[in-house]
Amino acid sequence: MSGAPLSKPKPSLNLRWLALWGPGLLVMLADCDAGNVVTAAQAGAQWGLQLLVVLLGLIPLLYMVQELTVRLGIFTGRGHGELIRSNFGALWAWVSAAGLVIAVLGSLVTEFTGVAGIGEMYGV
Structure with missing residues (x-):
């Protein structure tokens, strides 16, 4: 054996892209299921735009919870x-x-x- 250090194989660009965008795409697509679409349509038909302010207020909270959950998982390495x-x-x-x-x-x-x-x- 030679004394040259072994280098780690570099992941392909596609794998790096998938690791970066894959989880986010899955979360985004999770809210496009039949139950969510029907519930959103029914709520829109019943309430119109009255709940829009509530939804806009929830965006930062939902982002914060998901981001903190990801940080906790990365930091601890546990599920x-x-x-x-x-x-x-x-x-x-x-x-x-x-x-x-x-x-x-x-x-x-x-x-x-x-x-x-x-x-x-x-x-x-």
């Missing part, structure tokens, strides 16, 4: 459940996980409802 378990105990980690499971199941119901509604429109 949401791990941090809850280490700081608050296993019971609260399970409570948090149960809440996430309920939210995911609710989201799946709205997805399948949206698919069924589109299928019904086309006679499927």
Whole structure:
């Protein structure tokens, strides 16, 4: 073996682009599901522009929460459940996980409802 140091392979430009934009695109696309579109349309039909001020006020708060969550994950190198378990105990980690499971199941119901509604429109 020679004494030359081994260099780390440099990731391709596509992989770096995906690592940079991938998580943000996933979060952005997560709000374009059938349940969200139907809820937004229904709220818009019922309330018009009255809730626009509330939505504009929520933008900085939502950005701050997501940004702080990302910083916490990068800084600690641990996930949401791990941090809850280490700081608050296993019971609260399970409570948090149960809440996430309920939210995911609710989201799946709205997805399948949206698919069924589109299928019904086309006679499927």
